[in-house]
Amino acid sequence: MTPASPPKLDTRPDTRSGAQLVIDALEHQGVSHVFGYPGGAIMPVYDALTASSLKHILVRHEQAAALAADAWARVTGRPGVCLATSGPGATNLVTGLANAFMDCVPMVAITGQVATPLMGTDAFQEIDTFGITLPVVKHSWLVRDAADIPDIFAEAFRFASSGRPGPVLIDLPKNVTQANGISPRSLACRTAARAVFPLDAKALAAADRLIASARRPVLYFGGGIALGGAEDALRTFFQRSRIPAVATLKGLGALPTDWPGFLGMLGMHGTRAANMAVHDSDLLICVGARFDDRATGRLDTFAANARVIHIDGDAAEISKLRHADVALAGDVAAILSALSGQTGGIDGWRRTCEENAGRWAFRYDAPGSGVYAPALLKQISEAAGDKFIATCDVGQHQMWVAQHCRFSRPQAHLTSAGLGTMGYGLPAGIGAALAEPDATVVTISGDGSIMMNIQELATLRRYRIPLKIVLIDNAQLGMVRQWQELFYEENFSEVDLWDNPDFAELARAFGIEAFTLDRRADVPGAVERLLSTRGPVLCHVRIDPRENVWPLVPPGKANSDMMEA
């Protein structure tokens, strides 16, 4: 690890409480925002919070605290912080922790706990938070002595960000935060430091040889680009090598989506051009991606004739699912920069890929006069420009965003990729808007997803967060309905949401401006109104419930076996 600057020692007399040490530790880490919800066991921390520099965002459900912290972290690159009480407060955080764990988002979750003498007695609001969260955190600490608080918090922030980032949890029994006159055991707070990996010269040379001899290479990149701060290195390598590129859902934005040679997202709802390029490739350069099943389809058919160079910040991902002919674990940016990118005779291949991208490009001339969601989303992202940040929920609209929106940076596309958390979009929009106040943050949700965290409209209203919400309403659980239509012989089971509320009325009841869009002719005006509204605004878009997401790779099939409309 690189050496960190020694922290400034706090020389105040030791009259602080455990709770005060918690607040001091957060301030010491440079935390600006904390997303949370108070309750019994965490009250000492909330008591100390009022005199702090921290901006606390009171959400209306702890899950939203974790999801907002997640988005805040994705945009800033620093750990997001969420705070909840014991028992149900902590259990409500679990989905958000799992979301961050699956998508490698640095997060520090702080939970209250019953006093240590009561632990194990089934006390009021006692739950084994430490045990429940074990599978969904990088690490966790149960603080039994307030003197350990400074050190534990320093370690928590360091570990959340280091290596493969992820969430960590600190469980704070009430008697620990209530304790007074604490002499911290150590103030040797270690600030986050980036690990330094030596480059493997032999593997680099082997990779260069494979690249030079390949005739149909494809660059397949994922979320590891943004995690490794490797956007610039990727862009330089892409331009230097001229190798056609495809992205995973989490990789979108690492290359601007309108760059020639970028073929779009691969996988289940990927573009035909991306999937066919991978299918036909003789060399796959996988960078910061993990051969996830949504990307690969049937694994044994995925780039079946290709050699593989696997570059990743996490050695555990190399050859986990697909054997790597050349493995390069370490600093992704440094590795990409060290590769020569010298190719031999791929001009024809590149031309074929680009022609395919043009031939199979999405069309936006759908018949009818109703709103065509893909066209609307494309238009919004183009109008918002480089300041655009989309936060998605999960379902059909999520795939339409990935397929049709323009992204110029990874932070522009915040989506629950690994866990697929319905309800992510709205709290994530809150977190993103607070993290980058001058961005145009647009939450794109569905009528199923938004109801999972609809209460956060109150948070929007309270802080006047200028989030734009585009609610794509087909009065269905659209993705499930699509699968039931295609793979369950149209046996539609529990997908009809005919009894949805009037979402525009609902938003107005929360004090948020809202309007409804249901005619294609009104789209330009709606986009203009959406983007020019100064405060929070919800655009309720009614679409044809029969719309499906195309193309689609059926489950268990190869990516080359795509279904089209």
Next chain:
Amino acid sequence: MTTQIDIDFLPAEGAVVRLIGLVERRGYELDAMSYAPASTTHRLTMTVRPRPGPRRIETLKAQIARMYGVTSVSERMDSPRLEAAS
């Protein structure tokens, strides 16, 4: 096929549960286990058997090695010792 792995780690509350949980969640059955406290690091030795699926012991070792407090992971017999990065 079973494999025996040695894990050296800094003792802390929940550390053993965390290690066992990871091994089981990553698709391995636990055939046998022994635990040996020492002065600084403790050693957990596990005999594991992969459940059906694409599972490589090297991947499991790397997943254990990146855990907080783990100082080394090694496979009994002739496999190289994997030093933890964190």
